[in-house]
Amino acid sequence: MRPSLLYRTAAVLLLLFAVGHTLGFSQTDPSWNVDTLVRSMKSARFDVLGSSRTYWDFFWAAGVSVGIFYLFAALLAWELGRCPAEILARMRPVRWAFALCFAAIAVVSWCYLFVIPIVFATAVTVSLSAAAWSSRRPSSAGAS
Secondary structure, eight states: OOHHHHHHHHHHHHHHHHHHHHHHTTOOOGGGOOHHHHHHHHHOEEEETTEEEEHHHHHHHHHHHHHHHHHHHHHHHHHHHHSOHHHHHHTHHHHHHHHHHHHHHHHHHHHHSOHHHHHHHHHHHHHHHHHHHHTSSHHHHHTO
16 A cells, blocks of 8 residues: 555544544543542642642643644654655655654553544554554655
């Protein structure tokens, strides 16, 4: 399969991942019985290096940051999909670092999260790894 298609597939998955994560990371289900915990996270204030914060502030910032990172990753994957084979062949560290980053996210998802992020992180990892592998030299990309 051509690297451009693999990177664009990853980009679409990452965009969906970003939207889903950003809309869902702070949602709770009443059956989880975490209302008291969430209220406590939102109300207990403490000083951190001169700023008054709650644990919810940290949770919210981390969740939004992940969504922003996924959007950036979607843009990066899309742009890598537009690169000529010769350019991709010279970007080996970038290609593999991108794939390994999402492999690590997939491992964390498998260990601590649930089916939706597991599926997305794994699918993104497969797409990025296949794209990195198929971009190893210009002649392999043009031979498809």
